[in-house]
Amino acid sequence: MKASPRQQRLLLDLQDLDTTIAQQQRKRKTLSQRAALAGLSGELTAAKQSFMAAQRDLDTHSAEFDRIQSDVVLVSQRVKRDEEKLASSSSAKEAQALTAELEQLAARTEKLEEKQFAIMELQDAANQAFAAAEAALAGVDGRRAEFQAELDKAEAAIDRELAINVKERLGLSAELQRDVYDLYESLRKRIGIGAARLRGNVSEASNMTLAPAEISDIRQAPIDELVFCPGTGAILVRVDED
Incomplete structure (x- = not known):
């Protein structure tokens, strides 16, 4: 196949440009920030799981406290009602029954208050665990956001360079004979290099x-x-010959 010395030198320029583009593409894929983000994946998953577990634990204790508090309110209402009935009762038998029930309600109130105290201690511990898990997750999320911002910036810089080189390549390839360019592309795709000095x-x-x-x-x-x-x-382009 025939190609003028100038056409052959253009092939070298094209190969140099293709080598640069390939290097930039590899650099984009292997940016350190990308590896850092991948390294955070397991840590982020673990932090999310710990956060959700702490939240479930806190929600469980809060629900239990609310249930007991509801029972306390009901018992308190029952005590108030019995006391009012006892105060206005003229029946000794009814007064005896109300007194007995008030004693049972007092015992019930004491047990509920003990449960409330125990649940409050569990809630306090769960709150502390939740706060720690939340802080840990926020820390990992913060580092992930930093790495992502750095990655976006690095990718944008490479993309700008790539865009310039791709545009230059289009202009350069347009100067080549079609048969010479097609041969170059065929060789480059098959063996990884189209032209060399x-x-x-x-x-x-x-x-x-x-x-x-x-x-x-x-x-x-x-x-x-x-x-x-x-x-x-x-x-092969004979660079030492004209």
Whole structure:
């Protein structure tokens, strides 16, 4: 295939640009902030689980306290009603029954108050555990937000550079002969490199010194004839020849 020396040098420029773009894409995928975020994943999951467990525990004790408080209110209302009835009763039998019931209600009130005190202690401990779990989750969330902001900033910077290089690549590829460009793309996709320099006797496609017979064949080829690296198959551009 024929291609002028200028066309061949454009291939080198295109390959250099493609190498830079590939490096930028790899850099974007391997940003340290991305790894830091991934490392926080397990810690964040554990913190969320601890927070939800502490919240459930607190809710359970709060519900139990509310239930007991409701019983206390009912008993208190019953005591008030019995006391009022006792105060206005003229029946000795009724007064005796009311007195007995008031004693039972007093005992019931004492038990409920003991339960309330025990639940309040559990609530206090649950509140402390919840506050600690909430703070731990907030801390992990804060670090995650910082890493995400840093990642977004780093990605945006790389994306700006990529956009410039991709635009430059479009302009560069438009200058190439279609058959030369298609060959370059085919080679690049198949072997990872489309074109490389031949510096002296060294192919930069394989980073190896070519054999004398291989160099002789390349040197004898017309300057506008595409030649290829014997080791990789990539297009070799003779940079030391015009």
